[in-house]
Each structure stands twice: as structure tokens, then as C-alpha cells.
Amino acid sequence: MEGYRRLLDYNARWVKGRLAERADYFTRFEIGQRPEFLWIGCSDSRVPAETITGCEPGELFVHRNVANLVVHTDLNLMSVLHFAVEQLHVEHVIVCGHYGCGGIRAAMTRRSYGLVVDKWLRKVKDVYQRHLPSFEAIREPEGKLRRLVELNVIQQVTDLAHTSVIQQAWKDRGAPWLHGWAYDMSTGRIAPLTRMTPEDLPDDIYRFDL
Numbered sequence: 304m305e306g307y308r309r310l311l312d313y314n315a316r317w318v319k320g321r322l323a324e325r326a327d328y329f330t331r332f333e334i335g336q337r338p339e340f341l342w343i344g345c346s347d348s349r350v351p352a353e354t355i356t357g358c359e360p361g362e363l364f365v366h367r368n369v370a371n372l373v374v375h376t377d378l379n380l381m382s383v384l385h386f387a388v389e390q391l392h393v394e395h396v397i398v399c400g401h402y403g404c405g406g407i408r409a410a411m412t413r414r415s416y417g418l419v420v421d422k423w424l425r426k427v428k429d430v431y432q433r434h435l436p437s438f439e440a441i442r443e444p445e446g447k448l449r450r451l452v453e454l455n456v457i458q459q460v461t462d463l464a465h466t467s468v469i470q471q472a473w474k475d476r477g478a479p480w481l482h483g484w485a486y487d488m489s490t491g492r493i494a495p496l497t498r499m500t501p502e503d504l505p506d507d508i509y510r511f512d513l
């Protein structure tokens with residue numbers, strides 16, 4: 304039960320180390336933040352955003368949920384997106400999924416995990432159903448899982464482009480760029496899967512007159 308103390312002990316050592324590097328390491332953050340990136344990732348403990356990208360405090364604005372989903376009715380995600388894009392003016396929004404994702408794996412089964420989880424993962428099932436022929440062509444279950452991780456990321460990036468927040472920012476300042484990445488926990492490598500810029504307009508029905 305005392306395992307939590309390790310975190311506090313580390314923190315004390317970390318503060319000492321940073322202050323030894325530069326005396327204003329922490330006080331410089333008091334003036335505010337200007338992160339270049341919004342990271343939308345999975346809650347999985349094995350995908351720590353700053354660690355795998357080498358980002359320091361102040362560089363990543365972060366939202367994480369199970370299976371890195373962009374749900375338009377998710378007030379939490381939409382608030383983060385709105386603030387990051389309209390107030391912080393991030394240059395890039397990154398959706399980073401990961402191979403071996405438990406949320407994606409659960410969505411591929413017929414098992415019920417209870418009302419909330421089933422509702423949350425429904426969006427992943429929709430991605431699977433939309434691309435059914437490509438999954439039927441893959442024999443190995445792990446291959447199907449990897450493909451769904453990738454297609455899920457690509458769908459979430461498309462869904463970002465369908466928000467009025469992104470479309471307004473594209474019109475006003477030609478940013479941010481949207482990125483879809485997949486992280487491989489077994490190698491530590493990130494593979495870029497897709498990228499959308501203001502030139503990549505969404506399908507007509509998803510475009511707002513802004």
C-alpha cells in the first residue's frame with residue numbers, strides 16, 4: 304500500500320534536479336502556456352505521451368481516453384479541443400492510437416463490458432463494420448486488431464475535421480494540421496498513418512458555412 308510514496312520521493316528528486324539545471328525552471332511556467340501540440344491518446348499506462356515524444360512541460364496539451372476516441376458529444380474532449388485550438392492556437396492535433404489496445408480488442412469481441420463501456424466502444428465497432436471487407440481479407444486475429452487500431456485512428460482524425468472548431472480555425476489561420484499516428488509498444492516506434500491540412504476539406508455534408 305505504500306507504493307505511492309515512490310512517486311512523491313521521485314518528485315522531490317526531480318524538482319531538485321530541474322532547479323540545478325536552471326533556477327527559473329518552474330517560475331517561468333507562471334506566465335502561461337503556449338503548447339505547439341494537442342495530443343489525443345489512449346489512457347493506457349504504456350503510452351505516456353511526453354515520454355515517447357521527448358516533450359517537456361509546456362509542450363503538449365493532452366487529452367486521453369479509452370481507445371483515443373473523438374466523440375462529438377463528449378463535453379470533456381470538445382472542451383479540450385476548443386480551448387487548445389481557439390485559445391492556445393496549437394499548430395498540430397495528434398491522435399495517437401497504439402497496437403495491442405485493450406479498448407480496441409474489447410470492441411472486436413461480442414462480450415458485454417457493461418453499459419458505459421459498451422456505449423463508449425460502439426464507435427470502434429462502427430469503424431470495423433464500415434471496413435468489413437478489408438477485415439474479412441485478414442486471417443490472423445492479431446492482424447485484424449492492428450488494422451482496426453489504424454482505421455480507428457484515421458476515423459478519429461476525420462471526425463476532428465468534421466468539427467466546427469477545426470473548420471473555423473482552418474478558415475481563420477490555416478491551422479492546425481491533424482495527424483493520425485500508431486504507437487507500437489513492443490518496439491517503442493510511432494508510425495504516422497494519416498495527415499489532414501486545411502486543403503483536405505471534408506466531404507460536402509460535413510462542411511459548415513462559417
Ligand SMILES: [Zn+2]
Pocket residue numbers: 345346347369370371401403404405406407
Ligand atoms: Zn489503448
